[in-house]
Amino acid sequence: LTAVIPQLGRLAREDGGRQKIMQLTRYATVGLCIFQGYLLALSFQHPESYHTMLPGIMDTIRNVGIPLVDDLGWKFRIVTVVSLTTGTLLLMWMGDQITERGIGNGISLIITVGIVARLPAALAQAWKTFVPSAQTGSSQVNPMVLVLLVLFLIIVIAAVITITQGVRKITVQYAKRVVGRKMYGGQTQYMPLKVNYAGVMPIIFAWALLLFPATIVQYGFKGSPMANRIAGALSTGWPHYVALAAMIFFFSYFWVATQFQPTQIADDLKKYGGYIPGVRPGKPTADFLDFTMTRLTFAGAVFLTLIAVLPSLLSQGLNVPMITAQFFGGTSLLIIVGVMLDTMRQVETHLIQRHYDGFLRKGRIRGRAFGAGAYSRGESVASGTLMWLYVGIAVIVIAGVAIFFYGR
Template sequence: MISAFTNIFKIPELRQRILFTLAMVIIMRIGAVIATPGINAEVLRQWFLSAANSQSSGGVAALFNLFTGGALGNCAIFSLGIMPYISASIMFQLLTAVIPRLGKLAREDGGRQKIMLYTRYATILLCIIQGYFLALSFENPRSSPFLHGIVETMQRLDMSLVPHPGLGFRLLTIITMTAGTLFLMWLGDQITERGVGNGTSLIITVGILAQLPAGLLQAWRTFVPSGSGAASTVNPIILVLMCAFLVLVIAMVIAVTQAQRKISIQYAKRVVGRKVYGGQTQYMPLKVNYAGVMPIIFAQAILIFPSTILKMAFPQHKMASDLADMLTTGWLHYTLYGVMIFFFSYFWVATQFQPAQIADDLKKYGGFIPGVRPGKPTADFLDFTMTRLTFAGALFLTIIAVLPQALYQGLNLPYTAAQFFGGTGLLIIVGVVLDTMRQVETHLLQRHYDGFLRKGRLRGARDYQGGTGSGALVAESSLIWFYVAAAILVIAGTTILVAYHH
């Protein structure tokens, strides 16, 4: 591992790519702290000072602030982050699966470029809409869940967050937010082309990791209160268990993210002239967590709308406020959250995984699954296998998604720290880091340097060879380890809760 990092700087091209990526990251972080024009800087400064000594709020507000790298809480020019572009990309990815005309366009020459252009137009439209509502939130922070605690700061200073509200401020905010998102899109394209890793994913990952120091500091203040003799009242076992619990969660996320069911594919031999083609055995990988982080994002996006609309439409109505709170915390929230994650896991697989098309392609090129007839039986086999894998993936996503909120409410852990124990942020970090390591390792191996794993490349980028049943064996092993890790996770979480309360 150490030699791999030293080898990175021995390759001039790779070294330049990494330095370029770091330079782009610095620019992103600068934009995340530059306040939007028209915002009272003194109110922001005093709010930051008071927020540094208190626990951050949990829920959707902290999640959106996490994705923007703290820019939303800073009322910065990058407050929208890259999320409008992500939302537009997801929307068109789903539309190409359900609208035949768009699906046909995506498969044509140059069609992908047209869809990318439509995606950018949709991004601008989303930026305008979200920028307008964000300007309204800045003008009236009492109705915004994203500006937690700033109202008290405004009352203490007898100042408003926006000294001159109105149409001019709203237009300026829309232009600023749209320009900020488009600039982040350009930075992402530059990183993808001239840096290391996927630029858009790295922008989100860097924003999430930027919140890690603040989360660790708030966790330390929670378990080790300041004052004379306070530290001696803290049980050190809690801190050790929390660290071990975090390592266990990360290990489980990595294992399930990489877990695959490998379907053995054989090709019939063909004799063309004096050459023999086919006859070899290959493997089709089916991921356990095929949907990735998308079900969690969809579930969170749907759950936020009812609560936000209720709070904004009926700010003084107690019943509406109580219902909004039930949709963001409590048993109703967790139940709906889990059901939606399961639903969107299967929905994503149904729209993106096409077993009939895969079966037709295999039949066309002379491939078949041993023991399964070509055509519709192959499609049914793939659909049945993917359905079973999706259940395990959905169960994994539900556990990971609920963990941060359970720690936030059960252990009184600050949400800034709890969100690193699971949820969308951890899944994104693991996926992006693994993908970036694969790209770096590819550069190293192409130039005959040792990679991060000397005996083989990162799992998922390896070429597996073997006999006919090894794919099923690997899949069963992955599922077994998944359920073992899930059981250990539940036991460890229960142990922490019991130790904390006693």
């Protein structure tokens, strides 16, 4: 919002402005938690009227045979709002502590852990769906679909990593200049422009706006058949996909327009003696950067649209459980891949700073004060750390699956 609202932009450039913006963000978070907590409490009390807030809840209530909530008064609503707001603020505080004292972005890591925590249940549901049971001797879906889905999952993850890491390198040359007896500049560098510059934000914004009309209809126009049809069309079906794709494209270009500043980049290049070969400095450079980023944004928006609709298509077309299909795309996969790559880069930076060999690429950090012995020790420590990281992740996943089956 600092790029959209001028007052916030000026506040961010002032001394202590970032702290003030963080404080305003926390206040806004409290208000949003109170609003959403109250709507969620109403959904718990009256699931038959607000079933879009809790998909599939009516089937669960019919199977169990008891109501979801016994208390239909204000006491339950107040307790729900206070609990959700307090829990959200606690998670925000934990995320800030992880960011300041640990490695990686704390809030992003907490969100990623919450997504990965659903993996054991997804694996168990996939096993129940695709593997023949002992009682009936048949499965709900052809087991060969499971093999194809595993191969498809590998391809999707590889594509997400490729697009997330993909950049267009713009060649930048700097003019030579002589200061005293030394010559500066003259080297060639590259300006990386990311293909998926907006990241996961367009999908998050698009989903939020698509869910908002359905929520308003459920709470404000419960008895209107036309309003219910509109809410249903925006929740599933081709109108839903068309609206989702249009919003993803809009927010992709909107995010690039507010965050990417080609005019400022062109002025900085001209100020420090840099230029793009074949392009005149100044406004032509800004136009060239804007044109290049526009084409990259189109490719990134197409990719985000495919990733966003992929879980729904798999769930409806191949009868894949939604809890399993969500790991084939959507915000879940983008967040997991993005956070993992960012965390690995930060771990790599810490290893290199401590003269260890990194694990993202083969390279040796040598200095005058560090010989072959220091390098070999650093390499062994880095390899051992990475091995224990893999072992820990495997143990957590296996333990989660075992606990899930034991509970069943």
